[in-house]
Amino acid sequence: MCIPTPTPGPPLTFGEAMRAAVREHGDQQAYVEGARTLTFAEWDRAAAGVAERLAGRGVRPGEVVALLLPSGIDFAIAYAAVLRLRAVVTAVNTRLGAHEVGAILRASSPALVVRDDTVPWPAIDPGTRVIGHDDIDWAAAPTREPGPASTSRPDDAAVIIWTSGTTGVPKGAWYDHRGLAAAVASAGAIGGRRERRLFSTPFAHAGYLAKVVEQLVSGSTLVVSPQPWSVQDMARLLVDERIDLAGGVPTQWAKLLTVPGLDRAVLPHLRVGVAATAPASPELVEAVRERLGCSLVVRYAMTEAPSITGTDPADPPAVQSRTVGRPQAGMAVRIVDADDVEVGGGETGHVQVRGACVMRGYWQAPALTEAAFCGDWLRTGDLGWIDHGGNLVLVGRSKEMYIRGGYNVYPLEVEHELADHPKVARVAVVGVVTPVLGERGMAWVVPTDPDDPPTLRELREHVGARLADYKSPDDLRLVPELPVTAMLKVDKTALQRLGDPGSVDVRVGGAPTAPGSTPPAPAPPRGDS
Structure with missing residues (x-):
């Protein structure tokens, strides 16, 4: 159109x-x-x-x-x-x-x-x-x-x-x-x-x-x-x-x-x-x-x-x-x-x-x-x-779209829904490679209150009530800030590089890699304070 x-x-x-x-x-x-x-x-x-x-x-x-x-x-x-x-x-x-x-x-x-x-x-x-x-x-x-x-x-x-x-x-x-x-x-x-x-x-x-x-x-x-x-x-x-x-x-x-x-x-x-x-x-x-x-x-x-x-x-x-x-x-x-x-x-x-x-x-x-x-x-x-x-x-960048189990998922569409959750201050969603499904969705979330962060179950239910169930995030990583590029956009390339299973805070059907802990935030780009 x-x-x-x-x-x-x-x-x-x-x-x-x-x-x-x-x-x-x-x-x-x-x-x-x-x-x-x-x-x-x-x-x-x-x-x-x-x-x-x-x-x-x-x-x-x-x-x-x-x-x-x-x-x-x-x-x-x-x-x-x-x-x-x-x-x-x-x-x-x-x-x-x-x-x-x-x-x-x-x-x-x-x-x-x-x-x-x-x-x-x-x-x-x-x-x-x-x-x-x-x-x-x-x-x-x-x-x-x-x-x-x-x-x-x-x-x-x-x-x-x-x-x-x-x-x-x-x-x-x-x-x-x-x-x-x-x-x-x-x-x-x-x-x-x-x-x-x-x-x-x-x-x-x-x-x-x-x-x-x-x-x-x-x-x-x-x-x-x-x-x-x-x-x-x-x-x-x-x-x-x-x-x-x-x-x-x-x-x-x-x-x-x-x-x-x-x-x-x-x-x-x-x-x-x-x-x-x-x-x-x-x-x-x-x-x-x-x-x-x-x-x-x-x-x-x-x-x-x-x-x-x-x-x-x-x-x-x-x-x-x-x-x-x-x-x-x-x-x-x-x-x-x-x-x-x-x-x-x-x-x-x-x-x-x-x-x-x-x-x-x-x-x-x-x-x-x-x-x-x-x-x-x-x-x-x-x-x-x-x-x-x-x-x-907008539903996302063509290069950011990921395919989960044969279905196209547009990260920005999911981010819009997650941003509505009261416990989410900022969020970015990226697709990461995984066996069987091909790719899965990982949500990187800056919580509104670090002492009361959202759980993966809460976020999945929130998205699932509004979008198709396969668009709900599979993984959650809690971070104090999202990395940004020199042009102040969220650096999703950096997030994808960090999105391996060993670095995930919480996974569907799994427990935190270190119960009660949050992994360190990705290193900010040069020039960040």
Whole structure:
């Protein structure tokens, strides 16, 4: 089933958007990072000064500049400076390891790397030109009055964004200026307003790199969240910075509800919350709306298409917790079978998307690009179906689906049900190889109360009352936290590696491997606190 949506308006280049931002809201704050702030006019002027410095290092139009910088104001200045030179921005997440960083730099062949040495980056190829963070005066004005911010064309390459690389080396999804501008129309309920946004996503992520033009057009302020995250910091910033829009995983929203005195009376500006990376239960959606006075909305996106679908603040809790909403402006979604033939509404199949927010391809990788597309439809690798209201319901990744006794099981579908259990704070389900059945389902659960965790029997009964019995988890592993990738998604590859019978806490028909004990959590990836 294909759902078309309107296409966005005429494209802007980043430079045109920056000039308009300075003209229309130059004195407004663009960024708040602790005690440091930056207006749109200051952002533009600082970018002009840094662009002079980078040009002096030989950066030319069309060349790639890699940012090895933490999220924050200096990252934003460097981003704008590179595009001012008609060069191409790429960035490396501070959480990545040596293998991933090396693969990204080899694949992007940057003309220059801008590196903050306070971050323990791995060694860089000696032949790569590097400029240190401290070698740049980030506040210096240009030596001459800056000219136009960019003379880029809409189809010039602008940004390369790297996938998390859980199934191999990272791949670089690249976007032209037209693709960046598409974020304006596709922002839906979370964009288009001059408001203050609490931002905790790494700037090297598509959630920032592909959405900056929307910030310029709307005139919104990004309040950068301190790292590592804490509920106290989030609560403080929501109140002190008078935040209008905030994002977080369901666990973070649940923790906010436990902060004494945090309610709609002290959060008069909080309009919308964005729930990401895991299903939010209807109870959580209702509790946030009742206690904090804002609606939780869901967004479905990926590195290769940073805007796809989303729910609306007016949607009922069942839609917010069970679906990822309807296509955003400029995007279309269809469900196809294994032969790329479109299926009817309500049928489960492969999710493909098309529209202005889709990447132009993988950087310098024509074979990977060709495999990623069916005509102009992007193969997302996700499985789902479309309900009677036109909402997309995801049931899992095609590579995550497992076959238990001849029956297909979609992990995300099971996770939605488990997330409704009052004793489950966070959950991930993976398929692991087993004799006879072929594969079995293993549930990794972060309990709501570590002193009163759910039992396997409780979870099986809970799922079995709602889904087919073969979809109930066969194994349970209790952990204090779920491992995440550098892009803050649950690392199911790591869970599958740990999912052998010897590491299972509880098994169907069996006893705990060590009665009364819980095995240690999987080791977090590099950079976790």
